[in-house]
Amino acid sequence: MSSDAILLLSSGIQLFMQTQSEVGYNTKIEGDVVLTTVDAALSWFRANSVWPMPMGLACCAIELMAVGASRFDISRFGSEVMRFSPRQADCMIVAGTVTYKAAGFLKRIYDQMPEPKWVIAMGACASTGGMYRSYAVLQGVDNVVPVDVYVSGCPPRPEALLDALMKLQKKIGKTPVIEDMKLLNLTKSEVAA
């Protein structure tokens, strides 16, 4: 088996042990083995376990709660683990109006999140300032943090946020993991030298 391939067994180690001796087609393990690349598997893991940082700043946060509750159920997409510590979160969902005073700590929380990280701007206010054209409101959260997905609506329907999450998952799934890992690149350069 090549080093960049990963063997996934759904029926456990024992079966794997039993089939060690036989090479080639084996009916006992048919359907239990999936061959893929490490990169694709890691992207798949990542995309289906996005832990959100709920940045609930206004009424959009109520819709965000609805997304987390049973009717819409964000856990179907592996994102039910709302983390209130930025250290444990992957995706900041900016739900609500970002005032200039809030922009400071929002940026700080984003900076505290470990890489890789993503941002969903939920609703009109987070995306553009919305109806708040005033001295107090930041005209779009993309002025302070890079946004991956914008969701329209005031507030957006829960389905719209789920759609945004699926779009983000698609994006994460397409992002190569290994080539982005600085540590691995370092190892490669060491090997080359």
Place this chain on the structure above:
Amino acid sequence: MTSLELAQKLKAKFGDLIAGPSEYRGEISVAVSNAQEIAVVCEFAKKQLGFDYLVDITSIDNYGADPRWAVVYHLRNIVNGLEIRIKASVSEEKSELPSVLAVWRTSNWHEREIYDMMGIRFTGHPDLRRILMWEGYPYFPLRKDFPLAGKPTDLPGVAFTRPAPLEGGPFVTLPSDAGAINREPRVRTVEN
């Protein structure tokens, strides 16, 4: 006991200092002619007249008039539900009046908000900082001569703020007895 009687007691105690009481739609207001005495008047209203609850403090910018500022105290008696309004006028040059924090502790954040939005200072306030805008913001945005869109300023750490795009909105009505065409919502500056 009515609010009017309590207002007359206030008048009897302080005499010329109190103008009024005036009644509008069943609500009683008095005006304090010298804003520097507001804390004394408020203390009497609480201790002797039983106005144990400070509902709100608001401020008015009478742009172009003198004195420019009016600070309005809304008081309520929790026991019998009576309410009274005390108004104090402050000139733009002075922009200062005594804090009533010693009378009602809840006035702390009300006074901070008025300072933040209107720039009226309260002497004797222990912690007169901005409450809604960030520290170091140079303007007082609820003044009539401040544009709704804001002015460019520096926001340390995030480092920008630009005026908000106002083209086509938001729309502000101008309350007056003018006709509907002049009264209708539109983008307004201090000039129009």
